[in-house]
Amino acid sequence: MDKVVACQTCGLVQGVDDVPEGCVAKCARCNFQIFHRRISSRSRTLAYSIAAAILYFPSNFYPLVTAFYQGQHTQTTIFQGIRSLWHDGQYFISGLVFCTSIFTPALKIIGLIFITLTLDWNGGKKARTWIYKIIRIIDPWNMLEVFLLAIGVGVIEMGQVATIHPGRGVFSFAAVVVLTLLATLSFDSRLLWDSPAERKHYQ
Amino acid sequence: MSEKSHALPKAKIARSYLTWFIWLIPVAAVGLCVFFVVRDVIFKGPTITIYFQSADGLEQENSPIKYRGANIGQIHGMKLTPDKQFVAVTAKLDYTAREFARQGTEFWMVQPEVKVGSIKGLRTIVSGNYITLEPGHGPPTNEFVALAEAPVEPVKAVEFTLLMDDLGSLQKQTAIFYRGVQVGEVLDFRLSDDSKHVLVHARIREEYAPLLRVNSKFWNAGGINFHFGLLSGAEISAESAQTVVSGGIAFATPPDYGDAATNGAVFQLNDKEDDEWKKWNPAIPLHGVPEAQKEKSSLPQVNSK
Structure with a gap:
């Protein structure tokens, strides 16, 4: 089945033959990858989501920030930070941090894994669409902490009195941010309402 | 439609391994987790319990x-x-x-200490x-009882007792001088059993031990000696700047010195020095630099292999 596709990089309109398994089409002019639909969207989304789910644990378990303040060497995980904010009476900020850095990433990861795994089920099409909608809404609110941390490290460098260093958890935390981002990017929402035959062709 | 598309250039088809590579990402994530777990479980140090009389000044967690x-x-x-x-x-x-979690390891707390004559642990204020x-x-153990204060550094020394009235x-750690050179220090003190004297437990380091003879004289060199005479005018003297603030003990040995003092010797500590003691100037050969001090100053052994 021939298709006419415009290259997303150089704009050349060209014919694309059927792409066999394990191959990609490349633009005749600029040699960039061209596609009609996102390639292997389903398995990519699943791979990224699973990787994010795995790294979600160390990112919450290990301290995100190591602070030296008045000689105290404090290692804070995300959850400890939220708890101390709550105890300080900062309920709104505490809730915001909990939502953006613990709740929504988990929701997003679980949601994406659920969608990709249950695509072949006949029922639940509406539920999957709704989950996808929610994921798109909460997306921009994810993982503000890494940026906050970057600012914090820049601002609080006071030598002996106070310093902040990224803790051990920060690498996995950043990895979770990037992986969930890639997971939503690589998900082709058309899979949600494709007929089973189409889905088999495109997934 | 079909004819039109034939006029268009054809896209190239090439093999791609990316779909397969994508699964390396979760594998790498698992690898990273395994690395974290291995580092934390296998390279885990011992957890020990230290009993303090008072943990005042220690942070609950950090x-x-x-x-x-x-x-x-x-x-x-x-x-x-x-x-x-x-x-x-x-x-x-x-x-x-x-390796420190062994019996005999002594723990104590370092805190800012501003005693007369010694200021220690200033960093800990901040x-x-x-x-x-x-x-x-x-043998290995996990339970320790902390010392109340820093122990006096154990060195080879002759230990003796000084008797004084006040x-x-x-x-503790007040210096003992010989000709203004610190040769020893006070280790401890207590009241005598009949409470008539103060017993001061002190030591002279091994390298200076020959200076201490059974007929040596001790006097209190602390503070500033202030003499005021009608004819001589005012005269201020002190053993050293350190003794002005921290007090000190000095001793002299007469030219016709007796046997070297041994552990457990007892001396009287006089309130003031005698002018005569100052003139004593016996030649006493010392042992030279002790082995312990040599070791300390040498560089750490680097394995050349």
Whole structure:
């Protein structure tokens, strides 16, 4: 089945033959990858989501920030930070941090894994669409902490009195941010309402 | 439609391994987790409990344990023992410091100390108190009783007792001078059993031990001696700047010196020096630099292999 596709990089309109398994089409002019639909969207989304789910644990378990303040060497995980904010009476900020850095990433990861795994089920099409909608809404609110941390490290460098260093958890935390981002990017929402035959062709 | 598309250029088809590579990402994530777990479980230092009389100044969670200034562990928590006599401080030692969890290791707290004549641990005013240790070599153990204060550095020395009527400004670690050179220090003091004297336990380091003879004379060199005479005018003298603030003990040995004093010798500590003692100038051969001091100044042995 021939298709006419415009290259997303150089704009050349060209014919694309059927792409066999394990191959990609490349633009005749600029040699960039061209596609009609996102390639292997389903398995990519699943791979990224699973990787994010795995790294979600160390990112919450290990301290995100190591602070030296008045000689105290404090290692804070995300959850400890939220708890101390709550105890300080900062309920709104505490809730915001909990939502953006613990709740929504988990929701997003679980949601994406659920969608990709249950695509072949006949029922639940509406539920999957709704989950996808929610994921798109909460997306921009994810993982503000890494940026906050970057600012914090820049601002609080006071030598002996106070310093902040990224803790051990920060690498996995950043990895979770990037992986969930890639997971939503690589998900082709058309899979949600494709007929089973189409889905088999495109997934 | 079909004819039109034939006029268009054809896209190239090439093999791609990306779909397969994508699954390396979760595998790498698992690998990273395994790495974290291995590092934390296998390279895990011992958790020890140190009993303090008072843990005042230690942070519940974050006070460090240091050895020679390097962080080797951290406090995890503290709670009262059931009999409420001690504070049980649990701490985690680093993997590299696991050898310190042995019987005979002595722990104590370093805190800012401004005693007359010695200012110690000033850094801890800003940095908070920390725990330090002197390693022991017994069998492994996880429970320790902390010392109330830093132990006096054990060196080979002749230990003796000074008798005096009043402790005055003397303290633990007050220096003992010979011709203004510090040759020893006060270790401890207590009242005599009949409470008529103060017994001061002191030592002279081994390398200077020959200076101490059974007929040596001790006097209190602390503070400033202030003499005021009608004819001689005012005269101010002090053993050294250190003795002005911290007090000190000096001694002299007569030219016709007797046998070398041994451990457990007892001397009288006089309030003031005699002018005659100052003139004593015996030639006493010393042993030279002791082995211990040589070792200390040598560079660490680097394995050349």
